[in-house]
Amino acid sequence: EDKVVQSPLSLVVHEGDTVTLNCSYEVTNFRSLLWYKQEKKAPTFLFMLTSSGIEKKSGRLSSILDKKELSSILNITATQTGDSAIYLCAVEPGQGGSEKLVFGKGTKLTVNP
Amino acid sequence: EADIYQTPRYLVIGTGKKITLECSQTMGHDKMYWYQQDPGMELHLIHYSYGVNSTEKGDLSSESTVSRIRTEHFPLTLESARPSHTSQYLCASSDTTESEKLFFGSGTQLSVL
DSSP: OOEEEEEOSEEEEETTOOEEEEEEEEOSSEEEEEEEEEETTEEEEEEEEBTTBOEEEETTEEEEEETTTTEEEEEEOSOOGGGOEEEEEEEEESSSOGGGOEEOOOEEEEEEO | OOOEEEEOSEEEEOTTOOEEEEEEESSOOSEEEEEEEOTTSOEEEEEEESSTTOOEEOSSOOSOEEOOSBTTBOOEEESSOOGGGOEEEEEEEEOGGGTTSOEEOOOEEEEEO
């Protein structure tokens, strides 16, 4: 059974800290890995990583895919209170499409001033 | 502005009532989805649609039904609500060319008493 495990489940840091969120997966024929940020209720897309694009960066956020270790990390540098959210990792198996996305439970990040 | 809307945001209802959760998107996306999310748990797909007149059941068994008569509208109906249906319901849509990049609505928090 396809599975995505995120760690830690919860993290509390101070503004300015750097954080690393982890996502490991076991899926049949990996196709892509996605990160979403869920503030309040609506998740918003952050990054998509594939075999041809294993590293993405946007401002203070960056993500790397390690296909050998079947995992990905999401780094946030110089954290701000606005980074407080649940970060979701999802993996798309090779068979099927977006309807086959497997989500992890998320990491709840709290950034205190 | 292109967006995806869900109504109501919150709904408290008694057992046995029929309810419809509304979802509309203005992005012209063909693919639409309904996910169920409980606190601290993964998103689980309950229904999806490839386009008008297309509906499919997701991985999580659900007593709800959906319809897709118009591209922009994807309502979810529960004929007889039960306390076990209490959950958050998230609607999403995606373009067929980049279908893994989901755009989510703000969700409906359903409580069945």
